[in-house]
Amino acid sequence: MKNPTITQKLQSGFSFNEAILMAKFCKQIYHIFQQDDGSVDDTEIEGIYNSIHGNQGWEFAHSIRNDETNVRGFILKKKDADQYAVVFRGSILTDRGSLELTDIATDIKWDLVKYASMTDPRIKVVQGLFIAFESVADEIKLFFRTLAGQLKHRDFQQLHQLSPERQLACVTAIANAGTIRLGIDFEQKVKPLIKEALSDGEIGNDQELEHILAIEQEALLELKAVTEPLEVYVTGHSLGGGVAHLCALALRRHIQDLYLKIKVYSIASPKLGNDSFAKYYNQQIGEGMSYRIENWFDPVPNLPLPVPFPLNIFAGNGLRIGELYLGNCVPVGEAHGVIGLGSQSVSLDFGGALEFLGGIPFPHSFDTYITLLSEDQQRWQGFWRPIQDILGVFIRGLIQDHKAEMQAYFQEEIQALQIELNEIKSEIKALQKSENNSKVYHQQ
Incomplete structure (x- = not known):
């Protein structure tokens, strides 16, 4: 499939x-x-x-x-x-x-x-x-x-209240998401430290976790x-x-x-x-x-x-x-x-x-x-699908029947927009002319 x-x-x-x-x-x-x-x-x-x-x-x-x-x-x-x-x-x-x-x-x-x-x-x-x-x-x-x-400072502060297992899970989650945001440089800083923290078969090493958290805080708290x-x-x-x-x-x-x-x-x-x-x-x-x-x-x-x-x-x-x-x-x-x-x-x-x-x-x-x-x-x-086919034929026929009317309507709308645009251009030119005259007057 x-x-x-x-x-x-x-x-x-x-x-x-x-x-x-x-x-x-x-x-x-x-x-x-x-x-x-x-x-x-x-x-x-x-x-x-x-x-x-x-x-x-x-x-x-x-x-x-x-x-x-x-x-x-x-x-x-x-x-x-x-x-x-x-x-x-x-x-x-x-x-x-x-x-x-x-x-x-x-x-x-x-x-x-x-x-x-x-x-x-x-x-x-x-x-x-x-x-x-x-x-x-x-x-x-x-x-x-x-x-x-x-991420806020309180997010990192609350991690200290968790068990070592949950701290590691959260540190890893932050590292994985941080890698998506910051790329390979961040990953190379943090991921090896997490792997090292697990290498001795023990999770509850506070110094290792603190080091990882410090790097994550420095890199991620200022993230836009x-x-x-x-x-x-x-x-x-x-x-x-x-x-x-x-x-x-x-x-x-x-x-x-x-x-x-x-x-x-x-x-x-x-x-x-x-x-x-x-x-x-x-x-x-x-x-x-x-x-x-x-x-x-x-x-x-x-x-x-x-x-x-x-x-x-x-x-x-x-x-x-x-x-x-x-x-x-x-x-x-x-x-x-x-x-x-x-x-x-x-x-x-x-x-x-x-x-x-x-x-x-x-x-x-x-x-x-x-x-x-x-x-x-x-x-x-x-x-x-048959309903779509029927509707497609109907809509195409409707457009064809009223093609001239639709073209005339859109042409009128385009002309009206063109007139409004020309008026705006005239107003801009008048403002620019007035500003130039003001500058000449002050220079005299």
Whole structure:
């Protein structure tokens, strides 16, 4: 299948090309992180990505990871453009041959907790998703603040409050974004120092980190702000889709519209929070800038589960059953529905979590979503093309019928503009003549 292309400028409204490309990024992130060697240094991930996918017009810019929460993501940069894509991996069940249950624990933490530092305590978000994103929020915000030329002294001061692992992640994010802004000279100053800090197998060397931070501060605090807003797509599949929505909201809260334009495509995302949170999210991100793609046969977009009838009559604020919390969560953004069980003729895999051989239907798979979006796009193009042809013939005929009238109208407009231009020229000449006479008078 040919890789879809997207417009040079990020625009509002749903686009099949954008949605399919984001779904393909979601597939790529599962496969790429299967090659992860477990080290906090993800340089091998960058090399693998660029060697496999570098010919598609996007380059690896930064790796996002937190080993405690098992969150994985990466930031891609479109070649020769200030367009970026932040991509989050969804849940996995196996990791390098071992059973991995961290994501499952995150998936079922459905308690509603207060979102960030909102003054309105009614704005609540699903705990598991909130914890997952917050575990990597620092490096993502610093990456884009660096790109936008918006780093402040307080950004560096706050790094001292983080654990050594998070300090290193943030230092690396600043270095990667700084390299994009300042080029090879900056990269040659900072990247070898980061590599040296990791060479002894220990992260918590304060002197090494302080040295790197000092170089970054000197080079980046005086960096001019971008003159055109950075264009950022944010996407993710399953758990990653929920994290993607939170990422977009955090970037919108911490970086002004003047410097950042954001658009979200989540694939099979669970619900994020209560009704107050959804209203806040939609108001911040804006109409036509956030889409959740949902397969009607996929149960995940219906999670977290609501309180069942008739208990919902008596448990308006939620219901707890042991460790499981059931509450009234609602989705965010605008829905784009697809429908299908998945291909019956090819194997579908779930990014190392599970692999279904022989074409067993799997409506939650990213492969299923890619296939269904592509089929919908083809159907829509097949429906719209005859209409375009008819309209094209009609418009061409209309122009031909009224060609003389249109030429006469434009000729009149051109003549009127020419008269106004001549009047302006006459006024300029009169002013110049008056100024010259004034100079002669003062010289006398």
